[in-house]
Amino acid sequence: MTDRSINKNMPRTEEQYEEIRESRRNMIMETALELFAASGYHNTSISMIAGKAGISKGLLYNYFEGKEELLNAILDKGIQELMLFFDPNKDGIITEDELRYYIDELFVILRERREYWRLYFAIALQPLVFEKVYNKAADLTRVYLGMIIRYFREKGFDDPETEGILFHMLLDGISLNYIMGPDEFPIEKVKNLLYNKYLNCKNK
Amino acid sequence: MTDRSINKNMPRTEEQYEEIRESRRNMIMETALELFAASGYHNTSISMIAGKAGISKGLLYNYFEGKEELLNAILDKGIQELMLFFDPNKDGIITEDELRYYIDELFVILRERREYWRLYFAIALQPLVFEKVYNKAADLTRVYLGMIIRYFREKGFDDPETEGILFHMLLDGISLNYIMGPDEFPIEKVKNLLYNKYLNCKNK
Amino acid sequence: MTDRSINKNMPRTEEQYEEIRESRRNMIMETALELFAASGYHNTSISMIAGKAGISKGLLYNYFEGKEELLNAILDKGIQELMLFFDPNKDGIITEDELRYYIDELFVILRERREYWRLYFAIALQPLVFEKVYNKAADLTRVYLGMIIRYFREKGFDDPETEGILFHMLLDGISLNYIMGPDEFPIEKVKNLLYNKYLNCKNK
Amino acid sequence: MTDRSINKNMPRTEEQYEEIRESRRNMIMETALELFAASGYHNTSISMIAGKAGISKGLLYNYFEGKEELLNAILDKGIQELMLFFDPNKDGIITEDELRYYIDELFVILRERREYWRLYFAIALQPLVFEKVYNKAADLTRVYLGMIIRYFREKGFDDPETEGILFHMLLDGISLNYIMGPDEFPIEKVKNLLYNKYLNCKNK
DNA sequence: CATGAATGAGGTTTCATTCAT
DNA sequence: AATGAATGAAACCTCATTCAT
Helix, strand or coil, X not given: CCHHHHCCCCCCCHHHHHHHHHHHHHHXXXXXXXXXXXXXXXXCCHHHHHHHHCCCHHHHHHHCCCHHHHHHXXXXXXXXXXXXXXXXXXXXXXXXXXXXXXXXXXXXXXXXXXXXXXXXXXXXXXXXXXXXXXXXXXXXXXHHHHHHHHHHHHCCCCCHHHHHHHHHHHHHHHHHHHHHCCCCCCHHHHHHHHHHHHCCCCCC | CHHHHHCCCCCCCHHHHHHHHHHHHHHHHHHHHHHHHHHCCCCCCHHHXXXXXXXXXXXXXXXXXXXXXXXXXXXXXXXXXXXXXXXXXXXXXXXXXXXXXXXXXXXXXXXXXXXXXXXXXXXXXXXXXXXXXXXXXXXXXXXXXXXXXXXXHHCCCCCHHHHHHHXXXXXXXXXXXXXXXXXXXXXXXXXXXXXXXXXXCCCC | CCHHHCXXXXXXXXXXXXXXXXXHHHHHHHHHHHHHHHHCXXXXXXXXXXHHHCCXXXXXXXXXXXXXXXXXXXXXHHXXXXXXXXXXXXXXXXXXXXXXXXXXXXXXXXXXXXXXXXHHHHHHCCCCCCHHHHHHHHHHHHHHHHHHHHHHHHCCCCCHHHHHHHHXXXXXXXXXXXXXXXXXXXXXXXHHHHHHHHCCCCCC | CCHHHHCCCCCCCHHHHHHHXXXXXXXXXXXXXXXXXXXXXXXXXXXXXXXXXXXXXXXXXXXXXXXXXXXXHHHHHHHHHHHHHCCCCCCCCCCHHHHHHHHHHHHHHHHHCHHHXXXXXXXXXXXXXXXXXXXXXXXXXXXXXXXXXXXXXXXXCCCHHHHHHHHHHHHXXXXXXXXXXXXXXXXXXXHHHXXXXXXXXXXX
């Protein structure tokens, strides 16, 4: 920046390189996610990704060790973004307001990252390969399920554990249908019914 | 079989040939399903399938036009089996008993054909390629959803349509978790909670 | 560039630059030799060399035109070092003492530059590519062989030419085994046997 | 052959397939050996091998798991051929006649399989990679060295162990020079000197 | 002088599919 | 009906080298 701005023949600074790398990396990941989601992981070739990203195949390998690592990076990033959203105050307790907020945000996330989540489901169902990422999500699920069960217990539900599991599965099913289903998904109606069933409720 | 023991060159009847073809076809499909479910569609080669089925690659192409047709046949068959099970008397109406039976049978099916359904979900989430099969399943879903909604309407639920959709999604979520999840899935508890929520209910 | 001469940027003298270049060049060559010897020429990438040498890939190309030239430089340097050692007084005659000295030094060289010689042998056996270097070594061999033969002739051996060739080949074989072989090579015993066979001898 | 000659639409018999595979495999190995020896292992691509062999790249992988396995197969075969030649009567003892025979045969082998042995030396000097084959050769060397030492001991040499090692190294050196060197190698002279030094000898 | 992002040609490998037998 | 050798297109990946900065 200082001396370097005077002499153009200096190499880039570390920060400049870091910046280039970071933005390129993100660009590649976004491009790959679009293609993975549009055509599936196995049907998307490195050539396609590089082509759509406007870079050479070789460069892609400068940023990711291989196709699988690229996918892992994409999935990790999605999980991390999701983690930021859960239980923001990190007290491990979910209140009624927080649950409403959570339900609202779930639909926001699903809408905004629909492609990501379609990919995630598709990958998660591929056997054998992506246990690492799957385990990460499983960790997240466990924590979140614990909080949900606690919520149901304090709300006085008869069998808070099963109820929590059922609630969790319901959200899975909603997510799945929202992601795969037609565009005329009745978001508002579903949301209201969730409110009625699990919020403001004087017990079950 | 018997005739053949007398004169080796006794030609098989048309039906015998047809029978042999049919059973061999099924055998190939079962073998392929196992491998697809164990390793994923793209990671399973025709060689592997033929090898495990004990036949040559060439012969496999005598039974299926290609890998994709083989997959389609597997998925079609699964859907057809499922169709046989839904609303057996074809009156389009579901009673409380039938719903209980349906819930019970759902778990039986999931358990017995777990691999098939994992494959089905994984494939269904692969974009672009398998719209045909997906549409078939969608037809099934529509019919079944109509019956569910009618059931909820007659049970006096406030918003039977949304309730039906939610119920459908819940079953999807349960199926998904049952298929993917650990073996200690609390089947009985979930079943009971479903009974309590949707059967014997004095309205919502 | 010139402005830099005013303050702390006092330019280095030509000689200083040359010195820096020379030492850096040597450093790169040593680094490359280690890696070539450890992993083979083809399995060692420019990236690896630059990385281990602590410089950028680009800079390496400032010192060497390419990978092959780098290798040639390494081999040339080794040959040159070797030339310095042979027949230091350049009288073309080898005495008994000089031969003893030569045998001793051979083992010293092999020990100290074992990696270089392993590389050299490996490269020399790669056909087609490195004839230039091979020819250089061949020159050296010819001169040295002439001196050996003369030595054997003066010692009164029956067939000094063949005996010289055999002696040369024996040293090749010893070198090869020393370089490739296990660490428990019986240096002293071999040396003594060489002494007995070719020194102090009352003819054959 | 029998019934099959009548009906042309029968698949080949197992023996026919085995025959095809065996000859193809050998043909590929010979082709690859020529190219490896002519251009070096790393400079020879699968494409080149397949092209020269007149087959598709894919077929080559039907016969060898990869380039390295192809090389291993070539080296193994060479070692095996060599093993057949050593100590044919397997009594573990080498007589004077056998040693003469051995020296003679060594040159025959070197002449006939010169390319193979050049490749073998080049490979053996490649670090890290081909230890398996190298170890096989080491086994062979150990056995053979033991027999040589025993021979020298019975001939009354002073230090039969070192003498044996030296003899072994001499043969290595001769082989190396014969393989790499010019075509005017003085085979007969070298052979005679070997005879004089190590055969018919009344002690050292 | 110095950097490392970027290229692109070329390498190895896979596998659905065909076909002579 | 049955075989498996053979194909070839396309995949993934590597890396020597260039070049804007």
